[in-house]
Amino acid sequence: MAAANDLQVTSRVIIPESDLEEQFIRAGGPGGQNVNKVSTAVQLRFQASRCEAVPPDARRRLLKLAGRRATKDGDILIEASRFRSQDRNREDARERLAELVREALKPPPPPRRKTKPTRGSVERRLKAKKGRGDIKRNRGPVGD
Template sequence: MIDPNGLAVSSRVFIPASDLEEVFVRASGPGGQNVNKVSTAVQLRFLAGRSEVLSDEVKARLWKLAGQRATKDGDVLIEASRFRLQERNREDARERLAALVRQALVPPPPPRRKTKPSKGSIERRLQAKKGRSDVKRMRGRVAD
């Protein structure tokens, strides 16, 4: 059974509600009395360190991508206070967390291997240079 309070990251990855914690706090910035009275900002904490949904490689990439949003305990903390409505900030935080996890799910490309140019390609390049040099030399002044 799928938990309605969980977070669907992709068709294969679903974060259960037990791995998520939400705390509503007062937002900072302009807004007058509304900001001082209502806790509309949300702090969404993904307990990635103890989550069994993600593999260790994905967790390592997630912590690297999270940067300062990752805690020492292995959690990822997303703060959202862009909107005036608590529910919209909650959706925004969940969307941002899902995007971050989706990005961590993609494995990095393999490192580039250096290749040497073939002898034929080196010869062709030098022939082209010589031909171009001859053309330019023929443009010079004619000696008497």
Template sequence: MSHLKVTGRISIPETELEESFIQASGPGGQNVNKVATAVQMRFDVAHSPSLPEEVRERLMAQLGPRLTNNGELVIDARRFRSRERNREDARERLAALIRKATQRPVPRRPTKPTKASKRRRLEAKKARGTIKRARAKPAED
């Protein structure tokens, strides 16, 4: 049984990928009307035993509306004229999505403005106020 290698620790067995071939639009001449070269690949993200739990959660959050109600990801690959190239393209795109989900997001560390930046901001405000006051009509005594 072959596997789709995603990372050193994650690989997806062929049995978890469901592929169907459909007619593609676009280039191909008369051949495009006769041969089903586009690939529609389905991968059950929600129930896949191959994905670690934290990767699954991040992947589902990243995909959001691209998932079906059952938690499946559907990838349409119709970029190339040959069925085999489209299969490879769909698999590469799935692997790239999973690879992206394996990276933990770096938590944001809140920072405070420096004294110098606060001083510059206040000076700029004062200067702007002075310019605006100079534009105003003089007050009558």
């Protein structure tokens, strides 16, 4: 059963609050006095390498998907400062993390098998090229 502050990613995957750490920081950019005085931006740290809720193969994909947001310790940092209120930024950061985890939970597509064109399709292509060449060769002045 999920606690109130646990992050529900899917019906099966619930990230416990103990693996999430929130820090409220001052946001940059426009906003005037509000931005300068109030810590509305959220920095969400997810301890991905230690989280048992995410399967190991998905954890590897998650750290790869996170890119520069992943630290050497296996944590994922997400900063949200899109909104003016702390609560909306908090929800935004949690939703972005959930979306990243959902993407990592999807199994990777099977590797592509290289195929060769059939002999008939090669012959048809070459015949069509020859026909176009003949058409172009027959354009222009007609010699006697």
